[in-house]
Amino acid sequence: LGRRGRISRILVDTAHHKGNYPDRCMIQAADTTLSNSKSLVNQSLFWETLLPEQKLTMDAIHTFEKDQINDLGPITHVRINIIPDGGLSRIRLFGRVE
Numbered sequence: 001l002g003r004r005g006r007i008s009r010i011l012v013d014t015a016h017h018k019g020n021y022p023d024r025c026m027i028q029a030a031d032t033t034l035s036n037s038k039s040l041v042n043q044s045l046f047w048e049t050l051l052p053e054q055k056l057t058m059d060a061i062h063t064f065e066k067d068q069i070n071d072l073g074p075i076t077h078v079r080i081n082i083i084p085d086g087g088l089s090r091i092r093l094f095g096r097v098e
Contacts, residue, residue: 022086027051
């Protein structure tokens with residue numbers, strides 16, 4: 001993320017991916033403000049779930065609102081997992097800087 005913040009809305013865009021889009025996705029997140037580069041590798045094994053696994057469709061913008069997003073507090077990094085594989089056009093996260 002550009003700045004440490006709290007997420008309130010997520011957009012996952014599969015535009016232009018009609019035969020090669022992921023069936024599902026989930027997003028994990030972490031606040032790595034106090035981490036050093038050596039601890040980041042170990043910490044990445046335990047990132048918390050920001051957005052639980054969600055069904056995706058082809059060539060669409062999927063919007064996930066605050067009630068679908070786990071409140072993890074302020075975060076600095078996100079990781080999207082696509083299941084099983086496929087293409088995403090864009091991922092946008094909206095929230096407040098903290």
